[in-house]
Amino acid sequence: MAKQHQEDTLLKAKRSKLSPPPLYTVLLLNDDFTPMDFVVYVLQKFFSMSREQATQIMLKVHMEGRGVCGVYPRDVAATKVAQVVAFARDNQHPLACVMEGN
Secondary structure, three states: OHHHHHHHOOOOOOOOOOOOOOEEEEEEEOOOOOOHHHHHHHHHHHHOOOHHHHHHHHHHHHHHOEEEEEEEEHHHHHHHHHHHHHHHHHOOOOOEEEEEEO
């Protein structure tokens, strides 16, 4: 009888499906003071873009008021926003970088 009780309490492995983490879009916002070359440099430095890609995004920011830098999990997006803002302030530019949930 003790053996049957032991079999009844045996736990079965249960597979759980993990959903991917929510993603956030990192954006640069236009301002009238930050030089275009600085924006291109930021995109290359912090978002690993080629000069051509960075120039396209910079022009989108300039013409449309905002441009997408990338889509990342929350902690990566928050880190990139903080790095860009700190770098811009260190270089005395008002460049705004924000993140939005998808």
